[in-house]
Amino acid sequence: MASSGAAMTESNGTHKFNAHFTKAVINATGPKALPRVRQLTASLVQHLHDFARENELTVDEWMIGLELMNEAGRMSNDRRNEGQLLCDVLGLESLVDEITYKLAADAKDEPTATAILGPFWRQDAPAKQMGDTIVSGIESNDRTWMHGIVTDFRTGKPIEGAVLDVWHTAPNGLYEQQDPAQPDMNLRGRFTTGKDGKYNFYCLRPVPYPIPYDGPAGKVLQALDRHPYRPAHIHFILTAPGYKPIVTQIFDRKSKYLEDDAVFAVKESLIVDFKPSKDDPKADFELPYDFRM
Numbered sequence: 001m002a003s004s005g006a007a008m009t010e011s012n013g014t015h016k017f018n019a020h021f022t023k024a025v026i027n028a029t030g031p032k033a034l035p036r037v038r039q040l041t042a043s044l045v046q047h048l049h050d051f052a053r054e055n056e057l058t059v060d061e062w063m064i065g066l067e068l069m070n071e072a073g074r075m076s077n078d079r080r081n082e083g084q085l086l087c088d089v090l091g092l093e094s095l096v097d098e099i100t101y102k103l104a105a106d107a108k109d110e111p112t113a114t115a116i117l118g119p120f121w122r123q124d125a126p127a128k129q130m131g132d133t134i135v136s137g138i139e140s141n142d143r144t145w146m147h148g149i150v151t152d153f154r155t156g157k158p159i160e161g162a163v164l165d166v167w168h169t170a171p172n173g174l175y176e177q178q179d180p181a182q183p184d185m186n187l188r189g190r191f192t193t194g195k196d197g198k199y200n201f202y203c204l205r206p207v208p209y210p211i212p213y214d215g216p217a218g219k220v221l222q223a224l225d226r227h228p229y230r231p232a233h234i235h236f237i238l239t240a241p242g243y244k245p246i247v248t249q250i251f252d253r254k255s256k257y258l259e260d261d262a263v264f265a266v267k268e269s270l271i272v273d274f275k276p277s278k279d280d281p282k283a284d285f286e287l288p289y290d291f292r293m
């Protein structure tokens with residue numbers, strides 16, 4: 001209480017440019033705030049204030065940012081997560097992914113690297129049998145047989161009961177929930193490993209595609225003279241009883257935009273090589289890839 005009174009005098013007498021004002025805002029936090037909430041909010045206020053001061057942010061400029069956030073909120077629904085997309089083009093999801101992954105990777109022999117979830121994962125993708133396809137209603141010369149094994153990174157032993165949740169875009173660059181022409185849950189599936197830890201399924205070799213740029217994230221890209229493209233990628237969430245879940249993506253080494261992904265998600269260890277398929281009439285390419293968790 002005493003501190004906020006002091007801040008009022010300070011701001012009445014002089015201005016809010018100095019550290020006293022920021023301290024007063026932080027000190028307005030009550031005793032019941034949880035420690036982590038207190039810490040994060042204090043730090044956020046500090047950085048927001050410093051940002052405004054350092055750049056002499058005007059009311060008009062602040063309003064532009066505010067309207068971007070409000071617009072992102074208005075256009076978001078269960079098929080569109082514009083707030084997340086805004087974070088993605090600013091590199092924030094990629095940064096927190098890296099921070100979280102660094103904390104998890106304490107051993108020399110690490111689990112498979114993580115990569116950002118992105119806005120297009122859907123709950124309850126259909127459970128499939130090994131060897132099934134996740135492709136429906138699409139003619140393609142990029143049919144791919146993906147296969148490998150899920151192992152424990154400490155022991156190298158196969159993991160039974162690991163669930164591989166996979167999703168990627170259609171050749172038109174759209175995830176099924178963005179595209180009324182695709183069947184519900186197209187190009188999505190969940191595969192569960194048996195005793196041998198092995199998995200295999202059919203998908204497509206994906207293409208580079210532009211993230212949705214008809215909203216605030218697109219406005220930001222345009223204002224910054226940036227393109228909206230992501231390199232060709234396939235998403236995964238790997239879960240298994242007793243193991244930390246792994247959210248990741250793999251990237252086609254031959255794809256454009258590996259060096260300038262619009263959402264900064266590419267990691268070297270997640271770049272893969274599609275090989276021409278030899279004698280599988282159901283596939284044009286083969287993609288061997290093993291996961292460690």
Ligand code: MBD
Pocket residue numbers: 085088116117118119120211230263265
């Ligand atoms: C995507 O398809 C995606 O994977 C991410 C991370 C962000 C935007 C669109």
Ligand code: FE
Pocket residue numbers: 118120233235
């Ligand atoms: Fe994606």
